[in-house]
Every structure is written in structure tokens, then in C-alpha cells.
Amino acid sequence: MNILFVADPLEVFKTYKDTTFSMMREAQRRGHRVAACEPSHISWRSGGVVTAKVRGIELTGRADDWFRETSADIRALKDFDAIVMRKDPPFDSEYFYATHLLEQAERDGARVFNKPAALRDHPEKLAIMEFPQYCSPTLVTRDEAEVKRFHAEHRDIILKPLDGMGGMGIFRVGPDGMNLGSIIETLNHGGATTIMVQRFVPEIVSGDKRVLVIGGKPVPFSLARIPQGSEIRGNLAAGGKGVAQPLTRRDYEIAEALGPVLASRGLLLIGLDVIGDYLTEINVTSPTCFQEIHEQAGFDVPAMFIDALEAALAK
The missing domain is CATH 3.30.470.20 (ATP-grasp fold, B domain)
Known part of the structure; x- marks a missing residue:
């Protein structure tokens, strides 16, 4: 089986903890062929299929020079048995565009995991709205007054941006309400940006x-x-x-x-x-x-x- 991993540059992988690396290693162990590209390497031209500048790789088993490049070609994505989309957040405009290119590759006949449309339809913080029975009290809003009412009700809250990752931009405000107004201004940019607020879970x-x-x-x-x-x-x-x-x-x-x-x-x-x-x-x-x-x-x-x-x- 030929597997293409769409990911961050191979040179920045921290192989001692990287999940994509562990997927590649297991795939190679089973005899599958492994290749990689970055989202910026994917393109489409009218009259043709979605292609990418692809690096065929072989894992060496060494810690430092953990892979060797076996080929470097422009390949049609549909020619791979599976495409595994593993680009790290942020889910910005370029990530969004990459999902559309991958969806076009699906129309060409490619098999993509996770499915590009599903990636777009399930933003990582907002996807919980479909399952409120499993969530702590949560508010999604741009409105400063709504946030303050939520705080008055729950007393101890967490505020976070919808596009954050790795804990970036998360604030806790306790019963004293210290700096709540300033934190709201920082996160929602004067009402221009939607934020998430949740009751603090001790x-x-x-x-x-x-x-x-x-x-x-x-x-x-x-x-x-x-x-x-x-x-x-x-x-x-x-x-x-x-x-x-x-x-x-x-x-x-x-x-x-x-x-x-x-x-x-x-x-x-x-x-x-x-x-x-x-x-x-x-x-x-x-x-x-x-x-x-x-x-x-x-x-x-x-x-x-x-x-x-x-x-x-x-x-």
C-alpha cells in the first residue's frame, strides 16, 4: 500500500513524541510505502487532477537522520492508496484551502483521512455544540455583556479563543472578576471576534x-x-x-x-x-x-x- 502523509516539514518532526512519525513507522513495519508532502506542495490545474511535490521516504531507525529521501516527484494524489492529512493547526485560511484541494483529489478518486469536508465541518472547539449533554456550561459569543452575565452566574470561568491551540490564549477568571473586562477585550477585539467561555472544572x-x-x-x-x-x-x-x-x-x-x-x-x-x-x-x-x-x-x-x-x- 502507498500512503501519502500531508504534514509539516519532516525536518521539524520531534520523533521521540511525534504521532505522525509513529504512524509512518508502523506503516513501514507492515511493508507499506511511505511518502510525504506539505500542504503548500499541493496544486491543481484545470483539465488535470490534483498533484503534489512528493517525497518518497524510508525510515532509518536512527534518532537524528530518521529518514532518507528515496524519490522526489510530482505525483497525482489519486495514485496513492491512502492520503493521511496530518497538518498541525492553526486551522487558518491556508488549511481551509488545503481541504478544498484534498476534496478535489477525492473527486479524482483519492481516499483521504480524515475526510476534508469533515475537517471543515468540525471546528475543534465548536464541534462540542452538537453534544451539549456531555459538556460543562458553555457560552459562545462576541458580546461582552453576555460574558459578564455568564461569569456572574458561574463565578469561576475559562475564556479562550476559538482558533487557539496548545493552550494558547486561555484565561481563568475567578469569583472576584479580576481583569475580566480586559481579558474580554483582548480575546474578542472589541466585539469583532467570537470567543468561548466555559465554567471552570476544578x-x-x-x-x-x-x-x-x-x-x-x-x-x-x-x-x-x-x-x-x-x-x-x-x-x-x-x-x-x-x-x-x-x-x-x-x-x-x-x-x-x-x-x-x-x-x-x-x-x-x-x-x-x-x-x-x-x-x-x-x-x-x-x-x-x-x-x-x-x-x-x-x-x-x-x-x-x-x-x-x-x-x-x-x-
Whole structure:
């Protein structure tokens, strides 16, 4: 099987923790051929099919020079058995355009995972609106007065931008309301930008759990990203400590309810963020934590993903 990974530049991969790298390694272990390109390498010309400047690669098993390039060609995306979209956020205009190019490649006959239309239809913070029964009280608005009313009701809140990643731009405001007005102004730019506000969930001290769902089925271990020091953010990018742990009954309840629904829409891999008993985000662009869970809990997440990819292609 020929698999093309659409991802960030290979040269910036941190292979000791990179999930895309772990997917590539498992694919190669099974005898599949691996190639890579960046979204900026994809193009379309009228009268033709979607193509990309593609690097055929072979993983070396070494830590530093972890791959060697075996070819560099312009290839039609439809000629690959599978295209795995793994470009990291932000979900900006260029990411949006890339999904349209990949959707055109689907019309050419390509098989893309996660499905480009599903990536567009499930923005990672707003996707939870479909499943309010699993969420803590949440407000999405541009209106400063609405935010202040929400704070008056819930007293302890989290505010965050809709396009943030890695914990960027997240604020907590406690019962005293300190700096609430300034924080709202910073995030919503005078009412020009929509933000999300959620009731603070104190169980964050035990971790912001990443629950992976592959092919509609939950991985039996989550990675709890535990805030360190005075931080309220558990994100690994914000210094959180990742601890693998078995899913709780509530984790399973959420994952088993959402997994089949989202898988049916072409989302082969999702990452649910769960704090305590509450769903806070649905990650669809490039969910991570494969290696941390595999190394700490012994569960082979990359193998489960490639199993699911092979099964999807067999349909």
C-alpha cells in the first residue's frame, strides 16, 4: 500500500513524541510505502487532477537522520492508496484551502483521512455544540455583556479563543472578576471576534485527558495532561505533564457515544478532550499522544490506527 502523509516539514518532526512519525513507522513495519508532502506542495490545474511535490521516504531507525529521501516527484494524489492529512493547526485560511484541494483529489478518486469536508465541518472547539449533554456550561459569543452575565452566574470561568491551540490564549477568571473586562477585550477585539467561555472544572488538577477514538472505537487509555506549578493549562505545549491512565466509565460513555457518529462522517481519528466528567473539545486535525500512551501503558496505538486505515481502505 502507498500512503501519502500531508504534514509539516519532516525536518521539524520531534520523533521521540511525534504521532505522525509513529504512524509512518508502523506503516513501514507492515511493508507499506511511505511518502510525504506539505500542504503548500499541493496544486491543481484545470483539465488535470490534483498533484503534489512528493517525497518518497524510508525510515532509518536512527534518532537524528530518521529518514532518507528515496524519490522526489510530482505525483497525482489519486495514485496513492491512502492520503493521511496530518497538518498541525492553526486551522487558518491556508488549511481551509488545503481541504478544498484534498476534496478535489477525492473527486479524482483519492481516499483521504480524515475526510476534508469533515475537517471543515468540525471546528475543534465548536464541534462540542452538537453534544451539549456531555459538556460543562458553555457560552459562545462576541458580546461582552453576555460574558459578564455568564461569569456572574458561574463565578469561576475559562475564556479562550476559538482558533487557539496548545493552550494558547486561555484565561481563568475567578469569583472576584479580576481583569475580566480586559481579558474580554483582548480575546474578542472589541466585539469583532467570537470567543468561548466555559465554567471552570476544578478536576483539571487531575489532568486534561486526551481520549483517542480510532475508527469509532476508543483507545482504552487516555493521556492525562496535568498542569504544573501555578498553571491552569494541562496542554503539553504549555508545560503539562502527560500521564497515561485507563479510561474511566465516563470517558467510555462519551467516546462510545460520539465515536460511531463521527466515524460515519469520515473522521477516522479524533481526540476528545475531557476534564473530569466533561467534554471540552473534539480534536480532528492532527490528534496526538500515540507515543506517550504506547510507551507508558503498553497499548500499541499506532498499530490500532493502521489497522483501522487498512480496514477503511478495504471497504
